Amino acid sequence: MNQYQAFRVELADKVANVVINRPEKINAMNAAFWTEIIDIFKWIDETDDVRVVVLSGAGAHFSSGIDLQLLAQVGGELGKDVGRNAEKLRRKILSLQASFNAVDNCRKPVIAAIQGYCLGGAIDLISACDMRYSTSDAQFSIKEIDMGMAADVGTLQRLPRIIGDGMMRELAFTGRTINGEEARSIGLVNRSYADQQALQDGVQDLARQIAEKSPLAIRGTKEMIRYMRDHRVDDGLEYIATWNAAMLQAADLRVAVTAHMTKQKPDFAD
Incomplete structure (x- = not known):
């Protein structure tokens, strides 16, 4: 550094x-x-x-x-x-x-x-x-x-x-x-x-x-919040639908659900 x-x-x-x-x-x-x-x-x-x-x-x-x-x-x-x-x-x-x-x-x-x-x-x-x-x-x-x-x-x-x-x-x-x-x-x-x-x-x-949270989920959440500063609600809903159409296929969702069901701490990849 x-x-x-x-x-x-x-x-x-x-x-x-x-x-x-x-x-x-x-x-x-x-x-x-x-x-x-x-x-x-x-x-x-x-x-x-x-x-x-x-x-x-x-x-x-x-x-x-x-x-x-x-x-x-x-x-x-x-x-x-x-x-x-x-x-x-x-x-x-x-x-x-x-x-x-x-x-x-x-x-x-x-x-x-x-x-x-x-x-x-x-x-x-x-x-x-x-x-x-x-x-x-x-x-x-x-x-x-x-x-x-x-x-x-x-x-x-x-x-x-x-x-x-x-x-x-x-x-x-x-x-x-x-x-x-x-x-x-x-x-x-x-x-x-x-x-x-x-x-x-x-x-x-x-x-x-x-x-400790999914970095993909955090990134998507921040992007949606920033997007909504200058857009209408229906624009934001359309954007998150497109975004999550890709992001919900990531391993993070499976890791989070498994951890929740087994009451263990999830470990997300960078």
């Missing part, structure tokens, strides 16, 4: 632990972060031994969002021509969006474990994950509004489907900070834990439970 500047990646018991590893910078998202996360999730997608991903941050905080030095660097590259500046900025924004699209498009479930700060770009990141869990004292904020800009890497597009349109607007317009308990109450996180150790224990246990 490659060595990364902004991440630490470990694989154990079919769970890939992807850790943002810049604790001295509050895990701010520097230039390396945005390119490495694409490579990491490409590896995850292509590695059959990976069944679940846990995404977390090293140290006391999940992430403070985009590194301000990166923003300053982008600003320093702009010239006097408005049209050319706009073209350059648009390409840069699209490239950043691609980094979190890689998380959203991952075929394996991605679980975010959040403690401390989860600000700005970090909200964009966790919005692209399948499930989110936090400590009760975690701090969430859509900070872009306080920087004089609109969030542009996925928060405004994905968050309404997670917490609802009205609450998303409140947080996006005000930039106010909510803690883990309020995040749980509005559905931003599924559960909040008393401290970081309890969070990690809970999330790792959940990841292991998912890793």
Whole structure:
């Protein structure tokens, strides 16, 4: 596995632990972060031994969002021509969006474990994950509004489907900070834990439970959920019928049924 500047990646018991590893910078998202996360999730997608991903941050905080030095660097590259500046900025924004699209498009479930700060770009990141869990004292904020800009890497597009349109607007317009308990109450996180150790224990246990399931069944379930974000119910029913026409012929169904009848733990192939 490659060595990364902004991440630490470990694989154990079919769970890939992807850790943002810049604790001295509050895990701010520097230039390396945005390119490495694409490579990491490409590896995850292509590695059959990976069944679940846990995404977390090293140290006391999940992430403070985009590194301000990166923003300053982008600003320093702009010239006097408005049209050319706009073209350059648009390409840069699209490239950043691609980094979190890689998380959203991952075929394996991605679980975010959040403690401390989860600000700005970090909200964009966790919005692209399948499930989110936090400590009760975690701090969430859509900070872009306080920087004089609109969030542009996925928060405004994905968050309404997670917490609802009205609450998303409140947080996006005000930039106010909510803690883990309020995040749980509005559905931003599924559960909040008393401290970081309890969070990690809970999330790792959940990841292991998912890793024990049929990888084909998990993959099909995630694909159907993603498909339904932009389609009608009858479209989704048609799609799952076609999908399962193939997938129900896999050995996983027989393994699962046999294990259930014999009251044994199923062992699915990668």
